[in-house]
Amino acid sequence: MLAKTFAGIVLGLPLSLAVISLAIWIWPGSSEAVVMPFYVAFFPLWVAVMAATYLFRNGARAWAWLAAANAGAFAALFAAKQLLPGL
Template identity: 45%
Template sequence: MNGVGTKWLAGTVLGLPLSVALCTLAILWLPGGWESGVIGALLVCLPLWAVIISVSVLFRSSARAWAVLTAANALSFGALWLPRLLVT
């Protein structure tokens, strides 16, 4: 299972939550809050997912693609949950 298909699958499966998390992180730091940027984030989310899928094919192996995208998801969702964990 070390082909382009599994790299593409990694980008497809792990790319969507990563693009959603990155768009969410971007709108949380807007001056008006998330309400002012949610439409823009929704518009950017799909093209960002396509970019992540395209970039995932460039990894040397499918295992590396899965590992890097998993780590990126963990970091981005960790950054989203960190403020909640610090407050409580």
């Protein structure tokens, strides 16, 4: 139980940041209008990720899946920054 909690806290934070940043980056048009609403949505997303970690069977699976999700989210953010014009 403690491993799932720490996985949600430690790996949920960067995952939520990457997802929100990716959403802001690929938003069509001017992103200045959506930055604050998306950053306000960051905290509920982080709480949802932390709550979802309790759905895994054990802590090792939670760490593995969240690490893979982090790698995918940051890879998508990196690709979006390289390929899309962005801000």
